[in-house]
Amino acid sequence: MKKQKNREGGGTVRAPKLAAIKPQHANKWIALSRDYKRVVASADSLVDLARTTKDQDVLVMKALPMLVNYAPRVRL
Amino acid sequence: MKYKYFTVSEVFDTRGHHTKRPILEIELLNQISGQKNYPGFALIDSGADTTMMNIEYAHLLGVKTIKHQSRVVGISGVPNQCYLSNVGLKIKDIGPSVELPVLFIDSPNVDILLGQEKFFDTFKIKFEKDHDTFEITPVKK
Numbered sequence: 001m002k003k004q005k006n007r008e009g010g011g012t013v014r015a016p017k018l019a020a021i022k023p024q025h026a027n028k029w030i031a032l033s034r035d036y037k038r039v040v041a042s043a044d045s046l047v048d049l050a051r052t053t054k055d056q057d058v059l060v061m062k063a064l065p066m067l068v069n070y071a072p073r074v075r076l
Numbered sequence: 077m078k079y080k081y082f083t084v085s086e087v088f089d090t091r092g093h094h095t096k097r098p099i100l101e102i103e104l105l106n107q108i109s110g111q112k113n114y115p116g117f118a119l120i121d122s123g124a125d126t127t128m129m130n131i132e133y134a135h136l137l138g139v140k141t142i143k144h145q146s147r148v149v150g151i152s153g154v155p156n157q158c159y160l161s162n163v164g165l166k167i168k169d170i171g172p173s174v175e176l177p178v179l180f181i182d183s184p185n186v187d188i189l190l191g192q193e194k195f196f197d198t199f200k201i202k203f204e205k206d207h208d209t210f211e212i213t214p215v216k217k
Contacts, residue, residue, distance in 0.1 A: 058115075
């Protein structure tokens, strides 16, 4: 992703839009394209994911379950 | 550098508004010489004493010097076993890289949490939730 495209006025970096991550990815390790628009691959373990994506330029992350939060919260 | 808060879909606060979190794009530096680094995301967690990562990152990055660490307790009060090592990390758009002490935990609910130890000493972090932004500036030493 081009730097300029990722910026708002005043040089603020935009938050990533991760709409490509769906509920079915929960608890999986996923590889995202660098523009965040595509889930390139998913796997049950990070090592397996790395093996699958090899030299591809991707972002890796764990897709947490939707109900997980880092502090007490209310489920509405 | 200023960053917009990340809006978490499907997670809402007590008022029914989307939850927003200070999430950054980072790059984990591979400790196996000549191997590629791994870009990903990390949550700035001012409530964590030390940076925490899912233990699978230790396997991926070839972390070998894992030292046993006494258990870590979260808000539930249930202690969890963690393993300590150091990991090099770079924040996107901000150089240089920093080596952080990291507690690796085997938990399905943890990806990468940037905690206080060393990270908050290396970077000045200003949360401006009222402006929907947070700011990170390397500390001059």
